[in-house]
Amino acid sequence: MERVENLELQVQELLKLLEAAKQLNSNLEIEEVFQNILLQMVTMVGAEAGTLWVLDQDGEEIKVVAAYGESADKIVNIRLKKDEGIAGKVIMSGEPVLIRNVQEHPDWSNRVDESSGFVTKSMITVPLTVKGKVLGSLQLLNKKQCEFFNEADVSLAVALASQSAMALHNSQMYDELQQMFLSMIRTLAKVLDARDPYTAGHSERVANYSVWIAGKLGMAADKKKELYKAALLHDVGKIGIPDDILRKPDRLTTEEYEAIKLHTVVGADILSNMEPKRAMADVIQTARSHHERIDGSGYPDGLKGNEISLFARIVGVADTFDAMTTARSYSKGMPYSDAAEELIRCKDTLFDSAIVDAFTTVLAESEYDLAKYEADHKKEYRL
Ligand SMILES: [Fe+2]
The missing domain is CATH 3.30.450.40 (GAF domain)
Structure with missing residues (x-):
């Protein structure tokens, strides 16, 4: 017994x-x-x-x-x-x-x-x-x-x-592999940004702004990590644009502008080589659609409103803000508060209003001290 x-x-x-x-x-x-x-x-x-x-x-x-x-x-x-x-x-x-x-x-x-x-x-x-x-x-x-x-x-x-x-x-x-993958993506983004002295650090900043917006929108942690990667790689297609166009200090001709616009399609195409495909879908979509605008005036597909993926709408706002606030050969960077005003002005025409609201809330909360905001929130996003 x-x-x-x-x-x-x-x-x-x-x-x-x-x-x-x-x-x-x-x-x-x-x-x-x-x-x-x-x-x-x-x-x-x-x-x-x-x-x-x-x-x-x-x-x-x-x-x-x-x-x-x-x-x-x-x-x-x-x-x-x-x-x-x-x-x-x-x-x-x-x-x-x-x-x-x-x-x-x-x-x-x-x-x-x-x-x-x-x-x-x-x-x-x-x-x-x-x-x-x-x-x-x-x-x-x-x-x-x-x-x-x-x-x-x-x-x-x-x-x-x-x-x-x-x-x-x-x-x-698994954690080590993820770390390695993320550091490779970061390196790739850095290499890309280094081609043009005016865009140094652009991809990393856009990635940061994007996860801050996502945080305000209440996005789940694993989605935020995906968004971070997608944002880092949003301009990867610029690799295919000749230096003389990419770094041209003067106004672009119509043909040159058309060539620049192609970076969305080229980026999506490059990223579609990465495996596993299922895991890359959002990243590919973001590279293709981050220049689409809510009113359909964007490129390459002229998508409108929610036809544009959430990631692409977020990165679109973050990308525009960084472009406005960093110096270019032809212009000085705009103050953060002015750029925020500009985003607000284009709510519902160019940009998703909820996304603009989320970002301008972050900017106001940080009192436009973005370096401090980044330091305070790094741990939260664990990236
Ligand atoms: Fe872009």
Whole structure:
């Protein structure tokens, strides 16, 4: 009878493991992965609180990336040296540790308890290991309903930790790839802007303005990241315009202006080579349509109103504002407040009024100190 009960328990634990693995791998947003890992472990082992420590990219420090429990918000982002505290020791040794009475243990670093006000009694710390490399450690604090954790809790934690470590590894890799992709796009935009001394930094500024507008419009975080990339690449088609036209200090002839207008179509064409196509659709559309205007007077397709994609309408406003406020060979840049007035004047004819309102609100709120606005909001957009 006891054997059957044991077997049932094991099956239940296996099911929990499978469920954990499924949830962890279905989602690659790194903060959510951290939270999921921790929540699964805390729930399944029956702990009062838990802390997920991850080794820094340079491998010198460990950092709390997720915390669960009463004082969780005070613990997140605490940093220790890589071999400090029990979390650090477990990361260094790669071996799990069960401590029945934490307060009497010599390796206990009081720093965490002191800053959180949480009283730790009993603790399991397991390493998160993938292919022999320890990525971090997970601490489970205070067994619910019993006084102390036992060896069975450690076994379950170790089994769960191997699943969690894989999810952690995957999401870290994914994050690095995203970083690499974004830095390549940024570099490409910089190379492009560098062709014309008057447009240095243009793409980056337009990308910033665009996400500020999107923030005011309440756009979701992942959409804002897409918009940022699309805005960085909006003028990529200028790569195909000869220098003598692109950098011409005088007025353009009709033919030259027609050649400049082609940068929208050329840009969309260049970007359509990037994979995966599904992920690039908004970026391609933005390159093609950012010179379309609400009243149909824009190019290349003469689209009107909502026929123009939201991204293109936003980038269109941001792009025009930057063009007005930066110096050109033939004109000095306009003051920000004058350019804002100009956008307002063209509401509903050239520009989407909700987008102009969002941007002029941002400008007024920042008191036209855009560098400060950027510094204050960088973290919010996590770009
Ligand atoms: Fe453009």
